[in-house]
Amino acid sequence: MRRILICCAALLLGCPPSEKKEAPAEKGSCAKIGQSCEYAPGKLGTCVMKDGCTDPAPACFVCQSQH
Numbered sequence: 001m002r003r004i005l006i007c008c009a010a011l012l013l014g015c016p017p018s019e020k021k022e023a024p025a026e027k028g029s030c031a032k033i034g035q036s037c038e039y040a041p042g043k044l045g046t047c048v049m050k051d052g053c054t055d056p057a058p059a060c061f062v063c064q065s066q067h
Contacts, residue, residue: 030061037063 030037031046035047039045053060 001015030063031058033061039063
């Protein structure tokens, strides 16, 4: 009987909430390295810094495909 109550409580309470993830940024709107972004419609990417870029920070970030 005790096991049934524990199982029912686990089902009712569920799992703890997952870690909050940032929503992907719009294409071309990377703000920091490692941020999720949309590389193409429906395709996720990651913000990376352009090689040799000397412009102010936002201009140096680009969305790169994860595949």
